[in-house]
Amino acid sequence: xxxxxxxxxxxxxxxxxxxxxxxxxxxxxxxxxxxxxxxxxxxxxxxxxxxxxxxxxxxxxxxxxxxxxxxxxxxxxxxxxxxxxxxxxxxxxxxxxxxxxxxxxxxxxxxxxxxxxxxxxxxxxxxxxxxxxxxxxxxxxxxxxxxxxxxxxxxxxxxxxxxxxxxxxxxxxxxxxxxxxxxxxxxxxxxxxxxxxxxxx
Amino acid sequence: xxxxxxxxxxxxxxxxxxxxxxxxxxxxxxxxxxxxxxxxxxxxxxxxxxxxxxxxxxxxxxxxxxxxxxxxxxxxxxxxxxxxxxxxxxxxxxxxxxxxxxxxxxxxxxxxxxxxxxxxxxxxxxxxxxxxxxxxxxxxxxxxxxxxxxxxxxxxxxxxxxxxxxxxxxxxxxxxxxxxxxxxxxxxxxxxxxxxxxxxx
DNA sequence: TCCTTTCCTAAGCGCCCGCTTAGCATGAGG
DNA sequence: CCTCATGCTAAGCGGGCGCTTAGGAAAGGA
Numbered sequence: 001x002x003x004x005x006x007x008x009x010x011x012x013x014x015x016x017x018x019x020x021x022x023x024x025x026x027x028x029x030x031x032x033x034x035x036x037x038x039x040x041x042x043x044x045x046x047x048x049x050x051x052x053x054x055x056x057x058x059x060x061x062x063x064x065x066x067x068x069x070x071x072x073x074x075x076x077x078x079x080x081x082x083x084x085x086x087x088x089x090x091x092x093x094x095x096x097x098x099x100x101x102x103x104x105x106x107x108x109x110x111x112x113x114x115x116x117x118x119x120x121x122x123x124x125x126x127x128x129x130x131x132x133x134x135x136x137x138x139x140x141x142x143x144x145x146x147x148x149x150x151x152x153x154x155x156x157x158x159x160x161x162x163x164x165x166x167x168x169x170x171x172x173x174x175x176x177x178x179x180x181x182x183x184x185x186x187x188x189x190x191x192x193x194x195x196x197x198x199x200x201x
Numbered sequence: 202x203x204x205x206x207x208x209x210x211x212x213x214x215x216x217x218x219x220x221x222x223x224x225x226x227x228x229x230x231x232x233x234x235x236x237x238x239x240x241x242x243x244x245x246x247x248x249x250x251x252x253x254x255x256x257x258x259x260x261x262x263x264x265x266x267x268x269x270x271x272x273x274x275x276x277x278x279x280x281x282x283x284x285x286x287x288x289x290x291x292x293x294x295x296x297x298x299x300x301x302x303x304x305x306x307x308x309x310x311x312x313x314x315x316x317x318x319x320x321x322x323x324x325x326x327x328x329x330x331x332x333x334x335x336x337x338x339x340x341x342x343x344x345x346x347x348x349x350x351x352x353x354x355x356x357x358x359x360x361x362x363x364x365x366x367x368x369x370x371x372x373x374x375x376x377x378x379x380x381x382x383x384x385x386x387x388x389x390x391x392x393x394x395x396x397x398x399x400x401x402x
Numbered sequence: 403t404c405c406t407t408t409c410c411t412a413a414g415c416g417c418c419c420g421c422t423t424a425g426c427a428t429g430a431g432g
Numbered sequence: 433c434c435t436c437a438t439g440c441t442a443a444g445c446g447g448g449c450g451c452t453t454a455g456g457a458a459a460g461g462a
Contacts, residue, residue, distance in 0.1 A: 013439075028316065031232035035420060045441050050421065052439090112313065112371075115229065152387050156379070160391055163368035164361055170313075171360065178357070186353050190361055194395040214409075236450060246411050251451065253409090 005106065006066060014052040016042040021059045026108040030060055030116040060113060061121045067110035068128040072135075074099065079135045085143030086197055092139065093161065093191045094184035100168040101180035107169035136161055143195065150196035161191055206307065207267060215253040217243040222260045227309040231261055231317040261314060262322045268311035269329040273336075275300065280336045286344030287398055291389045293340065294362065299385035301369040302377070308370035337362055344396065351397035362392055 009015040020041035024033040035056050039046045053059045078092040100107045114125050137158040143149030151157040164187055178186070210216040221242035225234040236257050240247045254260045279293040301308045315326050338359040344350030352358040365388055379387070 011439080029230065029232055031230055032317070034418080036418090044439095046420090047422080047442080048440055056420070116233070152390060156384070156387055157391070159372065160365055160388065163365055163372075166371075167364035167368045170367075171364075183357070186357055187361065189353060190358070190395045193397060194391045196394060212409080235448080237448090245409095247450090248412080248452080249410055257450070 005103075011052065013042070013044065013048070017044075017049060017052055017059065018063060022063050022106055022109055025060065025063070025113055026105040030056075030109075030113045057116065057118055057121070060109070061117055061125075063106070063109055064114055064117065064125055065121075065128075067106050068125055068132075071096075071099070071110070072128050072132050075132050075135045079139040084148065085139055085146055086148050086192060089139055089143065089149075089161075089195065090188045090192060092136070093165065093188040094181070096162075096165040096184075097168055097187045098180040098184035100165050101172045101176070101178075101183050104169045104172045107166075111166050111169050133158055133162060140195065143197075148198055150198070157195060160194065164191065206304075212253065214243070214245065214249070218245075218250060218253055219260065219264060223264050223307055223310055226261065226264070226314055227306040231257075231310075231314045258317065258319055258322070261310070262318060262326075264307070264310055265315055265318065265326055266322075266329075268307050269326055269333070272297075272300070272311070273329050273333050276333050276336045280340040285349065286340055286347055287349050287393060290340055290344065290350075290362075290396065291393060293337070294366065294389040294392045295382070295385035297363075297366040297385075298369055298388040299381040301366050302373045302379075302381035302384050305370045305373045308367075312367050312370050334359055334363060341396065349399055351399070358396060361395065365392065 006015055006018055009018065017038060021033070021038045024037050024041065033056075035049050036046045038056075038059070039049045042048075049056075049059075053062070074095055075092060078095060079088055081088060083091075100111075114122065117125060137154055140149060140151065140154050140157050140161075144151065144154065149157075168183070168187075172180075172183075176183075207216055207219055210219065218239060222234070222239045225238050225242065234257075236250050237247045239257075239260070240250045243249075250257075250260075254263070275296055276293060279296060280289055282289060284292075301312075315323065318326060338355055341350060341352065341355050341358050341362075345352065345355065350358075369384070369388075373381075373384075377384075
């Protein structure tokens with residue numbers, strides 16, 4: 001599952017540390033995770049962590065930054081192609097929701113642990129988040145312009161769309177009855193209705 | 202604002218401790234909050250906390266339990282009155298969302314810190330959560346029966362409705378452009394559309 | 403007046419935290 | 433064969449953590 005995450009992180013040991021960290025951060029939170037937990041789970045002594053990362057927060061930042069960049073790429077890619085706003089929104093929600101279900105471990109860290117980042121790293125991440133929100137908002141505006149969507153307020157609508165996806169990371173577990181893809185499709189239907197989609201699905 | 206919370210907590214000092222705790226838990230998380238932080242913010246020495254609560258987790262439990270009970274009362278009250286499912290759902294979402302915005306500090310602790318509870322207390326809280334979800338699900342089922350709602354899956358729909366409200370606690374701040382009540386009304390419209398409401402609003 | 407209860411503090415115990423230091427093994431380059 | 437960079441470990445430092453202990457101040461009742 002996580003074998004394909006961060007395929008280009010240089011020493012394999014650093015990748016093992018990131019995997020161990022993301023597991024623990026997602027399970028009990030950043031502050032409840034100790035550097036000894038992470039190092040032990042990665043099969044090393046506590047000191048080995050500092051060979052690859054300058055601090056525990058640097059590890060969190062690497063995880064958070066790459067997760068946000070991956071999400072931004074996904075959203076921008078699907079929001080800016082050609083096709084009707086309806087089709088693009090359906091594809092976007094399907095992928096966004098499916099990612100938060102399939103990668104709910106990483107997603108939990110990405111969405112709920114960013115407050116633990118120091119100021120400057122926090123600003124980098126919130127910058128990426130603003131661009132994600134902006135992409136969704138622009139797509140909604142496009143749909144309103146073509147008459148496919150009808151919403152009281154575009155910014156609130158964008159928030160609601162993202163909320164539905166983000167919150168999946170909070171409750172989804174491996175033993176859910178639905179696959180990530182199936183959940184994504186179902187949520188896409190709900191979202192299109194929510195946006196007042198006029199081309200009945 | 203929080204003067205009216207927990208009006209019947211016995212010694213006033215215990216209430217001050219709960220207020221200080223909820224502020225810090227919401228701001229930086231349970232694990233990043235120290236008992237010294239809480240006691241100092243409540244105007245006492247670190248040891249005074251243990252006069253009123255047996256442990257830091259007991260404080261969290263009191264906050265979490267009362268918050269969940271308040272939410273359950275709100276949801277059950279509005280879901281089981283007489284009136285059409287549409288009217289009841291609108292009222293429920295308005296109140297649920299407005300509560301998560303107005304009391305976003307308490308709500309943040311209620312919704313995002315329950316993993317820090319020990320096993321037995323965790324079970325008490327998840328029991329309350331199950332009843333909250335069940336109330337929403339029952340209301341959706343009622344609406345499907347009358348033909349007012351039309352959803353692919355009732356359980357997923359209930360999850361989505363609650364997700365929208367819960368996630369408000371994550372992003373809402375005092376300097377938001379919308380009041381809690383206005384946000385609630387807007388979200389209620391979005392939710393009714395999402396549920397395939399046939400009596401156009 | 404003295405006793406009891408209530409609410410609080412000063413001090414500190416034992417533990418574990420993030421991180422550092424000093425040094426050791428391995429293997430490629432010359 | 434020696435050199436040196438790389439990746440690691442054993443040991444531990446300073447400090448902050450949750451929580452305990454022992455006792456004091458204040459107030460009300462007998």
